[in-house]
Amino acid sequence: MSDGSVAPSSDTNLPSPTDLELPLVLGRNLRRLRTSRGHSLERLAKQSGVSRAMLGQIETGKSVPTIALLWKVANALHVPFANLLQTDAARGPVVLRRGDAKLLSSSQGQFTSRALFPFDGNHQVEFYELKMGPLHREAAEPHAAGTRENLFVAKGAVEITVGLEKPQTLMEGDAILFEADVPHVYKNLVASEATLYLVVTCAEDVV
Structure with a gap:
């Protein structure tokens, strides 16, 4: 499309x-x-x-x-x-069942994102599980000014390129924190699916 x-x-x-x-x-x-x-x-x-x-x-x-x-x-x-x-606010503990996840995808399903927090109001911090297909490369455009990403590699090996900075290779168990208001690229370096966990901190002045 x-x-x-x-x-x-x-x-x-x-x-x-x-x-x-x-x-x-x-x-x-x-x-x-x-x-x-x-x-x-x-x-x-x-x-x-x-x-x-x-x-x-x-x-x-x-x-x-x-x-x-x-x-x-x-x-x-x-x-x-x-x-x-965003959905209606819930009170008390919120269990997020895998089978009920709102799964978003790009690149014909080679890059998927599952939210690990409820969409029940404004959140300054967001938590996602990412899946990347074998050897897949995913380019992301700049997010709003002040947005930060904290990425953890749970499975596989990935390369992260932030703006014009030198690419960083992350192995299983490694993490990286970077300013996401510049173009950035995720690349799966292995011929199997990679699993990552992403924490996005939004700019304080977002309204």
Whole structure:
């Protein structure tokens, strides 16, 4: 798909009820955040670099965008990434079952992200499980100014390149902390799936 969308039923496995709910959650939140800031679809399209047609498809629940596309929209709206996936607040302990995860993907499923925190309000800190296909390379655009990423390699070996800095090789058990408001690239160095855990700290002045 030319704008980086992922069809809700593109996976070979049958979608869980939560998978089926994801397009509706995204659409509701995008429409709410856009209108609360007084943006038209045309204005948000210009600011985010995402076409008006794609934004309209997201708002009507017809498309689930890739991770990279969602970051563009979140940056243009000046909100944390998780705000686009926000659900009603829960009280007390919250158990996040693997089978109920809202899984986002890019690159035909070679890069997937699973949130390990509830989307129940504004979060300055977000926690994700990332999976990278064998030898896959994933490029990320700059996030909002002040955003930091803390990445831990649970399985495999990866190379992280931040902006114009020298690439850093991380083996299993290694971690890296970096400013994510510049382009950065994740690269799986081995011919098997890599598992990473990512903590994203959003800028303090995000509204």
